Amino acid sequence: MLTLPPPDEAIFRSAPMTLVQFYLTIELARDVVNALGCLGNVHFRDLNSKLTPFQRTFITELRSVDAAEAKLTYLYDVMVKHNITNIASVTPGLPLASASEMDDIKQKVEYFHERIQHLEESYTSLDSQKSSLLENRYVVTALNEFHGSELVNPSDVFEIGSDDDDDDDGVALLNNNNHSLELGRDPGTAEALEAGFNAILGAIETDKIAVLRKILWRTLRGNLYFHDIPIREKLTKEGTSEPVAKSVFVIYIHGDFLRARVRKIIQSLDGKIYDNVNGGQLLRSATLSDLNQQIGNLDTIVETTLNHLITELRIFQEVYPEYAFAIQREKLIYLTLNKFDEDSTRRCLVGEGWIPKSEFENVRQTLKQLIRDRTHQATPSSQESIELSNESQNRPPSPDNFDITSLDSEDFGSLIAVVNELSTTRTPPTYHKTNKFTAAFQSIIDAYGIATYQEVNPGLATIITFPFMFAIMFGDLGHGLIVFLISLYLIKNEINFAAIRNKDEIFEMAFNGRYIILLMGFFSMYTGLIYNDIFSKSMTLFKSGWEWEFPKDYDPKNPVAMVAKKIVGKTYIFGLDWAWHGAENNLLFTNSYKMKLSILLGYVHMNYSLFFSLVNYRFFKSRVDIIGNFIPGFLFMQSIFGYLSLTILYKWTQDWLGTGRQPPGLLNMLINMFLSPGSVDEPLYAGQKFIQVVLVLIALACVPWLLIYKPLTLKWQNDRAVKLGYSDLHSLHEHSLQIHEEEQAIALENELNYDPPQDLGELNEDYRFPNDIEPLHHNSASHGDGPDFNLGDIVIHQVIHTIEFCLNCVSHTASYLRLWALSLAHSQLSTVLWSMTIQNAFGATGKFGIFMTVMLFGLWFILTICILVLMEGTSAMLHSLRLHWVEAMSKFFVGEGYAYEPFSFNEIDI
Template sequence: MKHINFFFDCGITMQSEDMELINIYLQKDTLKSVLTDLGNEEIIHFTNLNKKISNEDLLFNKQIMYVEKYKSRLLFMMDELEKLEIEVGDQNVKEMEIERVYMELEKKYNIFMELNEIKKETKANMELLSEIHKILEETEAFLGVNSNAELETIEKNNMKNIKLHVKFIPGIIDREKAMMLNKVLIGAMRRNVIINSKEVTVNGKEKIFFIIFTHGESSLYRAKEICLSLGARIIDPLDKRFNKDEKSLLSISSLISQLEVVQKNNISAIKNEAIAISNKIYTYKYFIEREIKLYKTMNFLKISSGESVVGEAWIRKSQLNELDKIINFIGKSHGRIAYEIVSHRDLTPPTFIKTNAITQSFQDMTDIFGVPSYKEYNAATFSIFTFPFLYASMFGDVGHGLILTLIGIFLIYRYNAMKGKQEILDMLLNGRYMMLFAGLYSIYFGFLYSECISTPLSLFPSQYSESGSKYIRKGGYIYPFGIDPVWHHSKEGSDFSNNLKMKLSVVIGFFHMSLGLVIAFMNSSYKNNKSKMLFQDLPKLLSFYSVIGYMIFLIFFKYVTAIDQSIMSIVVSMFTPPFKVEEPIYPGQIIIQRIIVAVFLISVISFHISQPIYLIIQGAKDSLDLFLHYVIEGIEFAIGLISHISSYLRIWAVSLAHYQLGNILFSYLIDVSWMYYIVTVPLWALFTFFLIMALEGVSTALHAMRLNWIEFNSKFYEGEGYSFRPLQFNDEESDDEE
């Protein structure tokens, strides 16, 4: 058990790969070229030797900032391509010098900025002329005469004609500001103002045209200032450029048409430039990101005042021979380079778990909870089996499982064609094997529950024969597999199914948690941590089996012997006075139960005090803190015995809800007259897909994930590691040290 590392044909890895720490010696003048070659091989994970130095003082920080400037230009152009809905042309990276990348990026960025500025100015001029045209058009329509600064007569509120020298201001304002303009003008001008307005559409936007009448130059000036302060567009009626005759309107319309042609040509030029850039965007992106990663890695290294450079890096032990070949090749190309293997006793190596298309999604699910610590048993390996099993125990149905299986097969088959289309679709594609396994397990549990599309499934002859209103059991015959479908039709069927699924969920929880406790033993054994095995893992295992294990024994015993006592009352009476057994269900029950209680108490007490005492004997300080830590941990575990096993009752609850929902849909939409099928069958299919397969399917997955993360992982999983991230240029992840 000193070195357990299983590799199955399907790529399942029980533990992370062995790592070696190396010191690598480089030359300053060829540093960048050597790192480029090492990055192309993707085998070395550099550690940061300059953690104590602030970012501002790092040697290559200025170079990183310089490259970041071009990266921002690149991101700007990528955003422009997305806005213009232009797909990236050539996705192959072409060899190019970094200086040429900088030059081309700068040139194309300046062209883009210039064209966008012209586009922006042209659009602003078009909007200005369109608004002026609309103001003149509406003013002429309102007045019905060629404009004069003096309006002879205004009739308002059925008053008599009063001859005045009246000034007016026409304009346009945003719809949401029109009411504010009206209030401010009336309040500021002391009612020495008349405002007429109407809704208009300019440049596809809802606006308000207004014309303000007032008396006196000072009032006219004040009205203009108020309009401008609220962002209104106004014109001066005395300005000869804005005479409202037909010739003036046609002139403005002609200018607008000319600007539209200019704008169209400008947009076409931008699009052509974007298409040209799209063919090189991946090349630019690759070299810019490569340059940033190179400088960040160079900041990890120790550079002396001379020519020598020292780096510290992790490498997979299995790739040491490959590293030798790479070092020899680089030495011939770039000069002296060497490495040596050093001890890593005081350092924690990174975690590298080899995955494939099948195991990757399960590993990702585990890494969200926490990356496995170095060489601890990988929780994802067990999740490949436990996650779909737990899912299926709640979603068990032959029909629904078959649908889920077919969806998984379809996503596997169409993976390459559908990948990268949409973010949500990519999430489904990443979980395609999860769906396949969950579907297959669901079919199995569907046969076990004898349910298909939430209706009873009859595979074999029933072991009961109907006699009037009763069912009589046939002698010498037992239903071969699953629940006899006759139970679904009986009055007691619901109680029987609930009772069975409730007990089954507790049994599943027992074996699931037992596996976690056994793996904790395996982790301690691999690390040769005998004190943890003896003083922590063993007491946990004994206390778990003495309470939960005995309860599971009683469940099986009750089903075999058909006793009529409550299992919970038996378990509770074990730990409560007077500790007696009123009606023994097997010989020697009282003695066995007292032994179980004694084992439980000794285990709990041992867990609380044995490990801190051992650590104090070994020279550990802060004895009070140690005792408090293990007392709290012991209390948490004792409470968790009940709360965690109770959490598995969600299997029963979700399974029951799944059956009831499907049964209701079937009863109301399928189990009706065939004349309604043209309406009910499509509705049933729609509700089945969205309510059961989608919504309830996601809910069930979350429940199964929680049981794996909390109830299972908490028994053994540290999850305090960090991922092995070799220097490479084909991904978008940061190379920063975790």
């Protein structure tokens, strides 16, 4: 039994990947892809990217599956329409249906589709007829009410809504008394209208009434009588089940030509005209009686049809999850098989994909078990018919030289599944193993860029640094506790929330980042303890290191300025002394403290990020980058900002008050260090002039070091490679890499005592899959100079890198002052909110005091949640995100990789 090495971790850097090649007989291909989909660890390459979807091998099968899926989608929409959504979940590990079983599923889907579609169309048609009859009845009823009323003022009947662009028309409509030239100036009563001539009656959407009125007025120049009556109940829109508000319109017009024009205008606005409404009172009564009878008959038919439809849908509801999962899985299988290259002469499919190296044996054993199960179904023999070939060449085996029939056995026929591990110049996808805790932090990094294969993953350090940077700007024990409790609520109910399909976008972001919010709240409580701040108030947790000197005859009602005296030998145990809260120089002290703290944290954050670049250079064995980029960059940063950080710490350690000295300004010291080296106006320590001159010289020397060393070294290495017979430096690198991988493969074979099969044929290094035009993914983290050596490009790249690095050292250090600015803003805003709300309730007594306390506390709490927690918290989170993306990751992160997207059935959503 082979003892495999433990799998490599994939958090600090991406998991090692390997390119594998599958040889499958067509009869077994569907089962193999299903098994690989259940494993969910193969990132397939598309070997037919040159072909259109209609030129691929399994287009016929895909069309059949797509047709079944379209029918399922229609049936699901019908279930949703009739509120039948209680769909059970699919049992995990549902076995793959055979070809005959899939045909049976498609036939059953077709059967349900025909029956339910017929019932749905019948129900929709009948319901539409019923809605039309109801609308007709409303028109008749509205006309009866209209004729039974007296029209006192014709201007009350004809109303027009005026728009800004049609003021003249609106005035004309409102002021016009002659609404119908044929009826005279005063129609008098509705009976006079009825006796004159028939009207045009119908119904239209209420929103279109004003448009219809205005169009008719302009078209007929006011030669009409118009009245509208809103329908109280909402009717369904024609052709849909959407409820819509409608109104009945009554239009009197004379002349066949004008009547025809009006009818066309109404129809263009989707209005419906009813011709069975005209006539006298007796005729309308007969029409109304007939409509009531038709509606009564249709009610019974519609209800029966609906009950039958609901019954069919409930029967289909029981089998829908299984059918939907089987159809979608079948579609994914054939979409994947269409990425395989076909060898029609041997009835063989060839596919390629990336898998983590630690999963290769799992894939091999899975295929082995699949062959064993399939052959046991056909023959009692228990021999294995899977072969494995670990090749160490740079090109896949050529189908022209590969004799797949040599792997067949008389016991197993043509059931062949061969997996080859290949060596390639292609850059593998980036895969970081995550869980529900680390996935959200990794998504922060992936949103900026996918890490280059095997480079240092910033996501690991982000787990701590991101919430801690946030907490520095959001340092308040009370606000941090609120954030912490919100995250605990999301975590406690994560199973219920995860089951919700259509989440609100903002809520989904908060839910996916619940563990980020958890750490943000926890660190905010920690920094709140350091700042001694809870809802803008201090906490007297320990005895203060200061004591107030009260003057004689002190009267609390007449406060006077007092001075606090330091208690000798007494230091506050943790964080800021609460005595500073309320002091006149509190803001001056905390500002100075937080500003310097921001510089120190920024220095630490950028330095450990810079050391990640050293880790990358060592891993990719780039000695020229270590000497030409990391060392001068590190010295440049330490000589300026490392020195500034040390002076901050030194200044904090000195007892300036005890010695009676005035502490020097560090910002002016840093500026004068470069403007006037060798002169110090306010000395901080002995020997300061000499040390600053040395540091300035080191910083100046690092600039040409950054500019010159790497281009000259690469030029020398390229010239040496050309003398050795290589085309350029990169050819030498690739040859050395190939030799190294071959030695590793031979060592592994010797260690495992494994002999690859000798009947796979010779390799053809010139072979390419004819339809594969997928671009190569080059790993720029290893040398970053492109496929061809070009000294000019290298020089330009290095000049840009040098300028950016030197300028960014200044700008990025200053950028960390946002930690101080946001912390100050949060603290002051919290203080203002407290003083303007709940503080005003203190002092009031009686019922009014209770009322004021309750109301102002509610106002304070709501504003605290909305402004300080949500708005300020979001702002602090975005600033923390910027510090990671720009200030930290720019020191080492390349981010030119592409994501590992394995083929899996987990993406199926029923």
